[in-house]
Amino acid sequence: MHSSAxxxxxxxxxxxxxxxxxxSFAFGIFCIEQGLTVLEALLISMxxxxxxxxxxxxxxxASCGSLIELALAxxxxxxxxxxxxxxxxQKLDESFNTRRRAAISxxxxxxxxxxxxxxxxxxxxxxxxGLMLTPWFGWAAGTLIGAAAGNILPPVVITALAVAIYGMxxxxxxxPARDNRNVxxxxxxxxxxxxxxxxxxxxxxxxxxFVIIICSVIASAIFAYFKPLGEGERS
Amino acid sequence: xxxxxxxxxxxxxxxTTYLVRVIPMLLVKKEITxxxxxxxxxxxxxxxxxxxTIPAIFTATNYVISAxxxxxxxVFLALKNKSLTTVxxxxxxxxxxxxxxxxxxx
Numbered sequence: 001m002h003s004s005a006x007x008x009x010x011x012x013x014x015x016x017x018x019x020x021x022x023x024s025f026a027f028g029i030f031c032i033e034q035g036l037t038v039l040e041a042l043l044i045s046m047x048x049x050x051x052x053x054x055x056x057x058x059x060x061x062a063s064c065g066s067l068i069e070l071a072l073a074x075x076x077x078x079x080x081x082x083x084x085x086x087x088x089x090q091k092l093d094e095s096f097n098t099r100r101r102a103a104i105s106x107x108x109x110x111x112x113x114x115x116x117x118x119x120x121x122x123x124x125x126x127x128x129x130g131l132m133l134t135p136w137f138g139w140a141a142g143t144l145i146g147a148a149a150g151n152i153l154p155p156v157v158i159t160a161l162a163v164a165i166y167g168m169x170x171x172x173x174x175x176p177a178r179d180n181r182n183v184x185x186x187x188x189x190x191x192x193x194x195x196x197x198x199x200x201x202x203x204x205x206x207x208x209x210f211v212i213i214i215c216s217v218i219a220s221a222i223f224a225y226f227k228p229l230g231e232g233e234r235s
Numbered sequence: 236x237x238x239x240x241x242x243x244x245x246x247x248x249x250x251t252t253y254l255v256r257v258i259p260m261l262l263v264k265k266e267i268t269x270x271x272x273x274x275x276x277x278x279x280x281x282x283x284x285x286x287x288t289i290p291a292i293f294t295a296t297n298y299v300i301s302a303x304x305x306x307x308x309x310v311f312l313a314l315k316n317k318s319l320t321t322v323x324x325x326x327x328x329x330x331x332x333x334x335x336x337x338x339x340x341x
Binding site for chain 2: 015018019022023026035036040043044047048049050052053054055056057060061062064067070071074075076077078079080081082083085086088089098101102104105106108110111156157159160161162163164165166167168169170171172173174175176177178182183186187189190191193194195198199211212215216217219220221223224225227228229
């Protein structure tokens with residue numbers, strides 16, 4: 001029973017793992033371009049497991065930016081994981097003590113959240129372990145390969161791979177924006193603010209981590225205030 | 236940046252990311268009822284990902300036009316509910332082909 005739940009988790013984790021391989025490969029290349037070493041790129045992926053967070057962190061690291069900016073950017077960018085943790089905590093059976101809750105929190109990601117939260121009832125803890133194991137290896141392995149071997153690829157291929165992570169972001173944002181007008185307008189407002197910070201001369205000097213925080217907090221707060229979720233939309 | 240400095244940055248990045256994940260998992264046993272907070276957390280990921288993508292994607296390639304093609308391909312396939320992997324790879328291919336055409340044919 002328990003080992004079969006583990007195997008089922010591993011199996012459900014394989015498509016996530018494959019997706020992570022391609023995105024983390026691009027992340028590995030990105031790290032080298034930013035001046036980090038292969039070991040540093042690998043350590044980041046092994047300990048953080050957050051695509052958007054890592055992408056924001058590396059330029060701050062590479063430019064020896066402010067640690068407060070780095071921490072704030074991580075909190076804001078990864079704030080969605082808090083909501084996912086809250087939702088997933090409702091899927092955990094009584095075998096999840098504090099130590100086990102702390103352990104699985106490490107791998108709360110968009111994709112794992114998506115698969116785990118769509119399970120019926122409360123899956124056994126072995127299912128969660130299996131589901132989280134393969135994607136973690138994929139994320140670390142892809143980063144290692146990208147960082148170590150990315151530079152043997154032609155430059156034009158590396159350039160093309162640089163948009164892989166953005167492509168993934170588009171794939172996350174577009175479907176809900178198509179189906180929910182409030183999400184669409186919130187996204188458009190956030191984009192408009194982001195462009196203002198990129199193109200208006202005296203705002204260009206603001207660090208990218210702060211731009212992400214400012215734009216997304218303003219857009220989300222405005223829509224949370226004026227267009228709060230109805231009762232039926234909360235799940 | 237030496238390795239010890241890097242480790243401090245790594246500790247801050249990994250530590251804050253983990254705390255964001257683990258604190259709610261350990262503290263929140265009941266459902267959140269505050270409508271504003273729920274709504275804020277609902278909109279936040281989409282706003283964050285959009286801000287990170289635009290306009291940054293348009294300066295990530297050698298030519299703006301190739302990024303535009305990659306972005307358009309990604310939006311088109313995302314509208315058709317293609318998987319994250321499919322969309323990401325297709326965006327890369329869009330950029331690759333556009334850059335090859337510009338480099339060798341124009």
